[in-house]
Amino acid sequence: MTDRPAAAIAIITLGVADVARATRFYEALGFVLSRGASQDTISFFRAGGVVLALFGRDALAHDAAMATTSAGPFGGITIARNLPSPEAVDAAFAEALAAGATALKHPEKVFWGGYSGYVADLDGHPIELAHNPFFPLGPDGTVTLPD
Missing domain, CATH: 3.10.180.10 (2,3-Dihydroxybiphenyl 1,2-Dioxygenase, domain 1)
Incomplete structure (x- = not known):
């Protein structure tokens, strides 16, 4: 027996050009913003069993220690x-x-x-x-x- 938790996706974070603009877009689609968890630089939405987060694209790449090179039109997700x-x-x-x-x-x-x-x-x-x-x-x- 192990204490390892079940595999689960908790948060999906999208790197966006403008957090405020993207936040307004997702609110217009009916996603509910968590005002208590969100800040100017990141937004969190209730999305069923997961959380959808919006974070600046460059900041997200930096946080993941990745280059911010432009991918092709389809990013694989x-x-x-x-x-x-x-x-x-x-x-x-x-x-x-x-x-x-x-x-x-x-x-x-x-x-x-x-x-x-x-x-x-x-x-x-x-x-x-x-x-x-x-x-x-x-x-x-x-x-x-x-x-």
């Missing part, structure tokens, strides 16, 4: 927001565009049996908006994975 229906995906897609997101892929039926589309946030981070009929959602939007 997306974040996803699962929704209860295809109609909710369409509504969230329109809401994101109204908040300033860029359309990457309009919502459509996808090969795995769901419905999804992609937008890019103000810093180009891709966000998938999806309905997955195989992953039930809790009242707080968290995904229930099958055993």
Whole structure:
């Protein structure tokens, strides 16, 4: 027996060009800002079972001891927001565009049996908006994975 805690993602931090601007964008998408934990240089949002953080891109690279070289248009990661229906995906897609997101892929039926589309946030981070009929959602939007 070990005292090692279960593997879990607690916080996803996005490096952004302007924390205040990115904060307004994510608030417009319906994410709830933790005013008690956030500061001018970092914002924390409740995001179901994880926390979404926004931190200056250069400061985040410095903190990780990495160079701030520009990656290609795709950085190898997306974040996803699962929704209860295809109609909710369409509504969230329109809401994101109204908040300033860029359309990457309009919502459509996808090969795995769901419905999804992609937008890019103000810093180009891709966000998938999806309905997955195989992953039930809790009242707080968290995904229930099958055993």
